[in-house]
Amino acid sequence: MPDIEMLKDRSAEGSVSTERLPIVDISPYLDSSSSEEARKVASQTLDKACREFAGFFYVTGHGLAPEYMKDLLKLGHKFFEQPQEKKDSIHIFKSMDRVRGYQKIGENVTYAKRDQQEALDIYPEPENPSTAQLEGSQLWPSEDDLPGFRDTLLDYTEKMKKIGHAFMRAMCDALGHREMFDQLQDDNYWVLRVIGYPPLPEEYDLDKGISCGAHTDYGCLTFLLADDTPGALQVESKDGSWIPADPIPGAYVVNIGDIIDTLTGHQYKSTYHRVIHRGSNYRVSMPFFFEPQRDQVIQTLPGMVPAGEKAVEPFTYFDHLKRMIYNHFVSNDEALPEKPNANALTQRG
Numbered sequence: 001m002p003d004i005e006m007l008k009d010r011s012a013e014g015s016v017s018t019e020r021l022p023i024v025d026i027s028p029y030l031d032s033s034s035s036e037e038a039r040k041v042a043s044q045t046l047d048k049a050c051r052e053f054a055g056f057f058y059v060t061g062h063g064l065a066p067e068y069m070k071d072l073l074k075l076g077h078k079f080f081e082q083p084q085e086k087k088d089s090i091h092i093f094k095s096m097d098r099v100r101g102y103q104k105i106g107e108n109v110t111y112a113k114r115d116q117q118e119a120l121d122i123y124p125e126p127e128n129p130s131t132a133q134l135e136g137s138q139l140w141p142s143e144d145d146l147p148g149f150r151d152t153l154l155d156y157t158e159k160m161k162k163i164g165h166a167f168m169r170a171m172c173d174a175l176g177h178r179e180m181f182d183q184l185q186d187d188n189y190w191v192l193r194v195i196g197y198p199p200l201p202e203e204y205d206l207d208k209g210i211s212c213g214a215h216t217d218y219g220c221l222t223f224l225l226a227d228d229t230p231g232a233l234q235v236e237s238k239d240g241s242w243i244p245a246d247p248i249p250g251a252y253v254v255n256i257g258d259i260i261d262t263l264t265g266h267q268y269k270s271t272y273h274r275v276i277h278r279g280s281n282y283r284v285s286m287p288f289f290f291e292p293q294r295d296q297v298i299q300t301l302p303g304m305v306p307a308g309e310k311a312v313e314p315f316t317y318f319d320h321l322k323r324m325i326y327n328h329f330v331s332n333d334e335a336l337p338e339k340p341n342a343n344a345l346t347q348r349g
């Protein structure tokens with residue numbers, strides 16, 4: 001995970017590289033009749049993508065139809081097209097734990113800057129909801145307003161969990177350490193965001209906050225479904241330039257989060273990425289964050305603590321998630337801290 005010394009201003013536009021992200025075909029890990037050889041090719045391609053291309057890659061062979069993916073994004077557009085008062089009626093601050101539901105433009109904060117995006121944040125619901133952190137019940141648009149919205153998105157999370165498991169199996173084959181990765185295949189936590197980005201005005205001062213400030217993701221793996229807006233999502237390459245991660249129809253953009261980075265002692269890296277959306281259209285993206293079990297203890301795997309580094313103090317995933325999330329939102333009338341505080345170092349967009 002990045003520490004404060006490593007923080008630099010990543011909102012300035014910077015140079016854009018012509019490098020492309022690699023493509024990983026995950027189908028052998030979703031097809032029980034695939035050959036060992038085919039699985040080996042998939043796991044080795046994944047391994048290379050995680051090591052050499054900074055943990056960002058395109059994924060094909062996931063089994064979801066392009067039409068289905070497009071329909072999900074259309075649902076996202078429909079959500080944001082609702083009148084503002086409908087969206088406000090399910091604002092996160094109305095939810096029991098104050099984080100589930102709609103966030104207005106500028107309320108999501110990355111490194112103390114307001115992101116120019118609005119979003120719907122969805123988390124698994126506990127059996128007995130309460131007002132404790134992350135234990136509330138989910139706020140959804142009403143069935144009258146958006147029929148089928150809730151069921152379609154919940155069904156989507158089930159499909160994505162299966163795809164997430166396939167990735168964990170592929171990583172396990174590449175890295176060994178079956179015991180740890182087996183735990184990552186059971187009762188996984190997840191987070192789903194539906195994000196809407198109005199274009200940044202032509203003369204917009206990027207210092208005030210971009211569409212989504214540069215950050216690493218704080219979980220295991222992020223599967224990004226995004227509409228076909230080019231140039232918006234950018235990934236930081238090893239030389240500090242930005243690689244555009246433009247959508248490929250039918251493919252996901254997938255990246256490694258801080259948990260995998262920690263487990264592997266940075267062999268698989270969580271990489272900074274950001275969104276600067278300057279086009280003329282309204283962009284919608286839908287990241288699915290595939291996570292460990294809530295109470296899983298995270299520590300670097302045996303033999304993977306990098307030479308010269310101290311092993312991280314073990315922490316539970318859910319504590320980590322709560323720390324990240326509750327540092328992430330501010331209401332419009334709250335002043336933002338001048339500098340990022342120590343608890344908000346690793347942030348999700």
Ligand SMILES: O=C(O)CCC(=O)C(=O)O
Nearest residue numbers: 212233275285287348349
């Ligand atoms: O909208 C995007 O393309 C990326 C969003 C993102 O990085 C995030 O929500 O973590």
Ligand SMILES: [Fe+2]
Nearest residue numbers: 216217348349
């Ligand atoms: Fe992200």
